Amino acid sequence: MSEEQPVLVDVTDGVMTITLNRGKAKNAVNKAMAEGVAAAMDELDSNDDIRVAIITGADNTFCAGMDLKAFVTGEMPMLPGRGFAGFVEAPPKKPLIAAVEGFALAGGLEVMIACDLVVVADNAKFGIPEVKRGLAAAAGGLVRLPKQIPPRVAMEMALTGDFIDATKAADVGLVNRIVPAGSALEGAKELAATIVANGPLAVRLSKQVIAESGDWTAAEMWDKQNEIVMPVFTSEDAIEGATAFAEKRAPNWKGK
Known part of the structure; x- marks a missing residue:
């Protein structure tokens, strides 16, 4: 090389x-x-x-x-x-x-x-x-x-x-x-x-929580986590993932 x-x-x-x-x-x-x-x-x-x-x-x-x-x-x-x-x-x-x-x-x-x-x-x-x-x-x-x-x-x-x-x-x-x-x-x-093969938004935000949560206190960790990950649950990918599961096909992720 x-x-x-x-x-x-x-x-x-x-x-x-x-x-x-x-x-x-x-x-x-x-x-x-x-x-x-x-x-x-x-x-x-x-x-x-x-x-x-x-x-x-x-x-x-x-x-x-x-x-x-x-x-x-x-x-x-x-x-x-x-x-x-x-x-x-x-x-x-x-x-x-x-x-x-x-x-x-x-x-x-x-x-x-x-x-x-x-x-x-x-x-x-x-x-x-x-x-x-x-x-x-x-x-x-x-x-x-x-x-x-x-x-x-x-x-x-x-x-x-x-x-x-x-x-x-x-x-x-x-x-x-x-x-x-x-x-x-x-x-x-x-x-x-x-x-x-997994949802890109879910992957990225999951990494973010694990990377940042090391110094979160017990009192704040749930609020801090939810602030980051809640967009996953209202995303187009979440609907697509559930729909693809029901239809027994591979998801078509959009990353949003």
């Missing part, structure tokens, strides 16, 4: 596939890659024909994190308001699936945990080894990871910099599915197809 295109984007059957395309650098993120990912995320959320996205890496590896060679020259792979890799501080509104082969390390792990769902190869490795380079996992490893796995496990990963394997990742709830090596993208596409 060409190094001239740090990010490759394909859209097929309502699914966008974003490929981190710096295989010779283990798909390490530089500024150009961050800009390419940010542009893809903008297209994902603005194009009604795209329902789900997958982010993956070229050459049988996911992402080795920040491009350290670029870092020592003063280049930072962050964008204002978006953070590392062009999206970790501002994930898309639509579902995003990580398809992981090989290594998801440092910023690569932080890209992965910014996604909604994760499909990994059975030989994949995960870690936030920033401390081994005198750095800190400041793109989500220290603040997002402890909310996704047991805090003591996240603490050990952050302080030791050691890796975990796919089995351990599944045991602590870090990933959704483990598939044979070489088939992570295929597995992610199968998961994406299942999501695409």
